[in-house]
Amino acid sequence: MKNNSASDKTNEFEILLTLSNAIAGARQRADLWEIVTEQLLEKFGARYYTICLINEDALTHTPFLYSAEKKIRSVTGINPVLHEQHPIKDGLFDHAIATGEPVIFDMQSLIKRKDIPPYIIHWYNSSVKELMMIRICNGKEPKGVLYLYSVQVNSFSKHQSGLLKGIANQLGTGISNILANEKIERQLKEISKYKTKLEQENSYLKEEWIKERHLLGNVIGNSAAMKEVYDFVSKVAASDTTVLISGETGTGKEIIAHQVHNLSPRRNKLMIKVNCAAIPANLVESELFGHEKGSFTGATEKRNGKFELANNSTLFLDEVGELPLEVQAKLLRALQEKEIERIGGQSVIKVNVRIIAATNKNLEEEVAAGRFRSDLYYRLNVFPISLPPLRERKEDIPELVSFFINQYSTNTGRKISGIAPKVLKKLMSYSWPGNIRELEHLIERTVLLSTTPEITDVSLPGRNRFLSGVAGTEMQVLSLEDVEREYILKVIKLSKGRISGPNGAAAKLQLPSTTLISKMQKLGIRKEHFIARNDGNE
Numbered sequence: 001m002k003n004n005s006a007s008d009k010t011n012e013f014e015i016l017l018t019l020s021n022a023i024a025g026a027r028q029r030a031d032l033w034e035i036v037t038e039q040l041l042e043k044f045g046a047r048y049y050t051i052c053l054i055n056e057d058a059l060t061h062t063p064f065l066y067s068a069e070k071k072i073r074s075v076t077g078i079n080p081v082l083h084e085q086h087p088i089k090d091g092l093f094d095h096a097i098a099t100g101e102p103v104i105f106d107m108q109s110l111i112k113r114k115d116i117p118p119y120i121i122h123w124y125n126s127s128v129k130e131l132m133m134i135r136i137c138n139g140k141e142p143k144g145v146l147y148l149y150s151v152q153v154n155s156f157s158k159h160q161s162g163l164l165k166g167i168a169n170q171l172g173t174g175i176s177n178i179l180a181n182e183k184i185e186r187q188l189k190e191i192s193k194y195k196t197k198l199e200q201e202n203s204y205l206k207e208e209w210i211k212e213r214h215l216l217g218n219v220i221g222n223s224a225a226m227k228e229v230y231d232f233v234s235k236v237a238a239s240d241t242t243v244l245i246s247g248e249t250g251t252g253k254e255i256i257a258h259q260v261h262n263l264s265p266r267r268n269k270l271m272i273k274v275n276c277a278a279i280p281a282n283l284v285e286s287e288l289f290g291h292e293k294g295s296f297t298g299a300t301e302k303r304n305g306k307f308e309l310a311n312n313s314t315l316f317l318d319e320v321g322e323l324p325l326e327v328q329a330k331l332l333r334a335l336q337e338k339e340i341e342r343i344g345g346q347s348v349i350k351v352n353v354r355i356i357a358a359t360n361k362n363l364e365e366e367v368a369a370g371r372f373r374s375d376l377y378y379r380l381n382v383f384p385i386s387l388p389p390l391r392e393r394k395e396d397i398p399e400l401v402s403f404f405i406n407q408y409s410t411n412t413g414r415k416i417s418g419i420a421p422k423v424l425k426k427l428m429s430y431s432w433p434g435n436i437r438e439l440e441h442l443i444e445r446t447v448l449l450s451t452t453p454e455i456t457d458v459s460l461p462g463r464n465r466f467l468s469g470v471a472g473t474e475m476q477v478l479s480l481e482d483v484e485r486e487y488i489l490k491v492i493k494l495s496k497g498r499i500s501g502p503n504g505a506a507a508k509l510q511l512p513s514t515t516l517i518s519k520m521q522k523l524g525i526r527k528e529h530f531i532a533r534n535d536g537n538e
């Protein structure tokens, strides 16, 4: 294509038309790659090509489309398509942009120039003899440069200028369309990721909503101890006061937290729960305060924390005693300042959150042991509500039992009408270390296993720890070991968990503390037995 006769002109026009149509139809990079590789190169006698585009910084350019790297034969083995940012002012790229006309270089002489860009050296080492460059514009805006490489000398000619300029213009429009498509695809992907995240969040909220509705009105118990709790709940609910609910495991701390929230002006929004013990220590902070994308390894997405989710609502911090000390400091700050900062975030976010915290630990002891910040303890302990263990409100057992029988027989479709009085007596004589949760699970199991309309037996845990003084005629016979164990536990609790010293359990039992400790080991009494049941009165 070196002459410029009339028939060549017609030919050029046809080529331009064909290529323009093909380029206009390209939707993706792969389409354009095929057109350039299969239709354009040959027309110009080129073996390889690169299309380099100006980056957003307007200072550098990067390869956008290029010959299949496997096909390039380089004597050094180095691929000349360098996937990096090259300065626009590299003496060639800027020259092509500035002239707007095709520029042709003989590689032999080009290589002798000072400060030639590294990619030129590599193309030279790939047996390239000639280079032709043309600016690519979208309308008037320069987008990049098309580099055509020939492995023969005198392949390119100035006569090809008109055709090449026409094609470069078409390429400019085609590339802009492809970039716009890629941007839309990226955005769609983002939207779909965001949608999945929202769906997950939504299903969490729905679950909590169902739970909350279910819990409303289902707080059972009319004992004096529970009436006192309800009284506290009704007094504190309407305010924004921080509530600290304490009690052994399974005493209903969460159900009471829901009650406080549901009686508060914030009830139209969901109470958000964080179980501080269930989340690995290194993730609690992000769970509470959220994080920015890339703020730590694994933070691939920006995430809002539960504090933000609970804005204008209630945040329930379950098992607050398990919070690592450094997160305690951040929680304190959030409570004091009423603002939070996402991990890796640059700004603070104002939040209006009512806090309800719960713990089955004795937080005063945790403070004394240096495991819980005293300033945070005082911040949380504004309005304490202590839930009694089930063994201290045994009069609630019959009502709870019939409530759970009802609930589980409805759920499982079994027709269980009630429980035999002797079985109820057995339940009332048990000490319920797992409290209402333990009772609930036992009834659930029993309902499933029951073959009669009335429950005639229950299977309590192996070493049944029955209480003395049970009303009724049956006397539960305990092993001596069980009695000893119960008694020692009782004395230790009476001594506020102290074993040795003048007010310790050993002194009260008139035993050397070493003897008491070895007895405790023999009987399997561990610290959590008397610390968890901090106010037991068995």
Ligand SMILES: Nc1ncnc2c1ncn2[C@@H]1O[C@H](COP(=O)(O)OP(=O)(O)OP(=O)(O)O)[C@@H](O)[C@H]1O
Pocket: 218, 219, 220, 221, 247, 248, 249, 250, 251, 252, 253, 254, 255, 256, 318, 358, 359, 360, 436, 437, 440
């Ligand atoms: N007064 C109650 N009436 C009816 N069900 C109750 C009552 N108290 C607790 N429950 C039920 O007992 C189970 C345990 O209650 P909850 O989770 O509120 O206890 P918790 O004190 O928060 O326990 P943990 O400290 O182990 O988290 C739940 O299924 C709850 O519905």
